[in-house]
Amino acid sequence: MNTTTSPAAAQTTPLLRWLLGLAVVAPLWFWAYAHLTDLADAVLSLIGLTRQTALGEALHFFFYDTPKVLLLLTGIVFVMGIVQTFFAPERTRALLAGKRTGVGNVLAALLGIVTPFCSCSAVPLFIGLLSAGVPLGVTFSFLISAPMVNEVALALLFGMFGWKVAGLYLGMGLLVAIVAGLVIGRLRMERHLEDWVQVIARGEAVHVQAERLNWVQRFEAGWRHVREIVGKVWPYVIAGIALGAGIHGYVPQDFMASIMGREAWWSVPVAVLLGVPMYTNAAGIIPIVEALIGKGAALGTVLAFMMSVIALSAPEMIILRKALKPRLIATFAGIVAAGILLVGYVFNLVL
Numbered sequence: 001m002n003t004t005t006s007p008a009a010a011q012t013t014p015l016l017r018w019l020l021g022l023a024v025v026a027p028l029w030f031w032a033y034a035h036l037t038d039l040a041d042a043v044l045s046l047i048g049l050t051r052q053t054a055l056g057e058a059l060h061f062f063f064y065d066t067p068k069v070l071l072l073l074t075g076i077v078f079v080m081g082i083v084q085t086f087f088a089p090e091r092t093r094a095l096l097a098g099k100r101t102g103v104g105n106v107l108a109a110l111l112g113i114v115t116p117f118c119s120c121s122a123v124p125l126f127i128g129l130l131s132a133g134v135p136l137g138v139t140f141s142f143l144i145s146a147p148m149v150n151e152v153a154l155a156l157l158f159g160m161f162g163w164k165v166a167g168l169y170l171g172m173g174l175l176v177a178i179v180a181g182l183v184i185g186r187l188r189m190e191r192h193l194e195d196w197v198q199v200i201a202r203g204e205a206v207h208v209q210a211e212r213l214n215w216v217q218r219f220e221a222g223w224r225h226v227r228e229i230v231g232k233v234w235p236y237v238i239a240g241i242a243l244g245a246g247i248h249g250y251v252p253q254d255f256m257a258s259i260m261g262r263e264a265w266w267s268v269p270v271a272v273l274l275g276v277p278m279y280t281n282a283a284g285i286i287p288i289v290e291a292l293i294g295k296g297a298a299l300g301t302v303l304a305f306m307m308s309v310i311a312l313s314a315p316e317m318i319i320l321r322k323a324l325k326p327r328l329i330a331t332f333a334g335i336v337a338a339g340i341l342l343v344g345y346v347f348n349l350v351l
Contacts, residue, residue, distance in 0.1 A: 018219045033071050040064035058249025065241045065287050068159075073237065074230055076155040081225025085218045102182070104138035109177040112145025113154070113170075126323070130197060137185020141177045144336055148311040149173035153286065160290055161299075165351070169303065172346060176339030183335055184328075192328035237287070244291035251295055260297035267301045268344035272337055275308030285309050300347025307340045 032039075040063040049056035129139040149170060158166035190198065213221070260267045285306050292302045312333060320329055 054249045058245040061248040062245040078222040081222035105141040105181040108142035109145040137181045141181030145177035172343040180335040192325040241287040244287040247291040262298045271305035272308040300344040304344030
């Protein structure tokens with residue numbers, strides 16, 4: 001009996017397995033997401049508590065939000081892992097190399113949305129962009145957009161607050177990234193790069209041959225993305241939800257409204273200052289955002305806090321110091337902070 005498998009059949013079988021697997025998993029994902037409240041109610045009933053107590057309310061928040069955020073995170077990261085196979089770092093460099101200021105800033109900020117980099121991991125790519133001949137201001141548009149307007153933050157905001165909040169966050173985040181990049185580019189601060197980065201930046205542009213992947217490889221990349229990112233961030237997610245649950249259950253509503261509400265004009269800059277020493281990712285911070293808003297904090301103030309945690313974190317500044325001189329870091333931080341303040345006040349004004 002001949003058991004030899006043709007090359008075409010060998011490629012079709014893995015693809016068929018992926019499609020069948022997705023056909024089973026996708027409906028289960030949607031069913032689980034639609035029954036999160038039932039799950040949290042059942043767990044609370046099982047341990048003999050009700051939502052009428054502070055502990056019961058905090059635990060209900062925790063049991064509702066933990067599977068919700070993890071489900072969203074897993075689904076989004078898988079899909080974006082596939083999308084990002086079309087935007088590999090080499091291709092990102094190739095797309096931005098040679099682009100003019102203005103067009104390049106817009107393109108860099110848009111690419112930042114679909115590239116999977118946190119503020120720290122974006123720094124090596126930032127240096128790579130400079131080495132590919134991308135102007136300094138354009139690279140900063142990418143460096144600001146990549147962590148601050150990432151796909152996970154957008155999808156979680158959409159799932160929790162609706163399309164208006166997600167859309168405004170997207171628009172304002174892109175505006176901050178584009179304008180900040182334009183301002184830094186206009187200031188012509190290339191001399192404030194560290195000497196070894198200036199040497200790299202003077203090198204020849206990189207020319208990249210795009211790699212062609214089949215759909216099995218793209219699905220595998222999406223799953224690898226899930227294992228790497230969800231496997232890395234889930235402790236932050238649990239910690240963020242636990243903190244959010246404590247705020248939700250125990251912090252009096254009047255207290256949060258008094259220090260982070262619309263009436264306190266100073267709350268936006270204070271929120272930005274509070275966020276700088278922290279470091280987490282969008283998935284970890286959004287449950288805290290949800291809990292703070294539920295307690296009466298103003299949306300703009302809370303989003304300003306979230307943006308400063310993600311885009312102006314102290315660890316990012318330490319890593320940037322390897323590549324940038326202090327004056328350029330201070331300029332970058334000052335411009336981004338001003339943009340975040342603007343976003344906070346605009347959100348508080350219109351929502």
